[in-house]
Amino acid sequence: DTGVSQDPRHKITKRGQNVTFRCDPISEHNRLYWYRQTLGQGPEFLTYFQNEAQLEKSRLLSDRFSAERPKGSFSTLEIQRTEQGDSAMYLCASKPTKGATNTEAFFGQGTRLTVV
Amino acid sequence: AQSVTQLDSQVPVFEEAPVELRCNYSSSVSVYLFWYVQYPNQGLQLLLKYLSGSTLVKGINGFEAEFNKSQTSFHLRKPSVHISDTAEYFCAVSVMNRDDKIIFGKGTRLHILP
Numbered sequence: 001d002t003g004v005s006q007d008p009r010h011k012i013t014k015r016g017q018n019v020t021f022r023c024d025p026i027s028e029h030n031r032l033y034w035y036r037q038t039l040g041q042g043p044e045f046l047t048y049f050q051n052e053a054q055l056e057k058s059r060l061l062s063d064r065f066s067a068e069r070p071k072g073s074f075s076t077l078e079i080q081r082t083e084q085g086d087s088a089m090y091l092c093a094s095k096p097t098k099g100a101t102n103t104e105a106f107f108g109q110g111t112r113l114t115v116v
Numbered sequence: 117a118q119s120v121t122q123l124d125s126q127v128p129v130f131e132e133a134p135v136e137l138r139c140n141y142s143s144s145v146s147v148y149l150f151w152y153v154q155y156p157n158q159g160l161q162l163l164l165k166y167l168s169g170s171t172l173v174k175g176i177n178g179f180e181a182e183f184n185k186s187q188t189s190f191h192l193r194k195p196s197v198h199i200s201d202t203a204e205y206f207c208a209v210s211v212m213n214r215d216d217k218i219i220f221g222k223g224t225r226l227h228i229l230p
Contacts, residue, residue: 004159033218035220040125040223041222042120042122042206042222042223044220045217045218045219056217091159091160093218103165103167103210104150105162105218106162107152107159107160107161108159109157109158110158110159112157
């Protein structure tokens with residue numbers, strides 16, 4: 001198992017463009033989380049999934065943001081009409097809902113978005 | 117709602133000296149507590165966690181933390197730091213027995229001075 005994988009690692013986009021990020025969780029992890037981290041801040045919760053069901057969305061997730069996990073495996077986070085304020089590191093995490101590590105979230109290395 | 121306060125945004129410490137990174141939390145229900153470390157341009161790695169039982173928990177890389185319920189604190193300590201400990205450290209909570217999101221503090225940057 002190679003851990004949580006995120007793609008791309010870096011993305012530079014022009015303001016107004018749409019971007020999509022992908023997260024592949026650890027296999028058999030039911031829970032998948034998206035966080036956003038700006039410079040000098042801790043990760044801020046955006047949304048999470050139990051299998052394919054999106055269970056909670058933060059107020060931070062404006063209508064320009066959408067996340068999916070269509071088959072309960074990988075997830076995508078799309079940002080439409082990007083703004084400079086969207087520049088941040090986007091982190092994905094996964095965890096099992098049963099077993100010895102079900103309290104621990106495993107994080108990917110993140111996708112750094114720069115909107116110019 | 118739960119919240120986490122890390123009072124120190126930066127902590128400078130000389131190599132081989134001891135260090136304590138402070139964390140206080142607020143919650144009306146019982147919580148699990150975590151410390152994560154983030155190296156530059158990397159994701160987060162779990163250092164240690166408190167679920168229940170002994171209030172002193174030991175983690176990786178020689179770190180330990182003590183849960184104090186009366187003071188709602190979960191301070192992280194290491195008796196002797198190394199240059200490789202230079203990183204950002206995040207304290208976090210999640211609600212006990214509820215499969216829920218993790219809430220993070222703003223982080224403390226640990227600077228190791230030669």
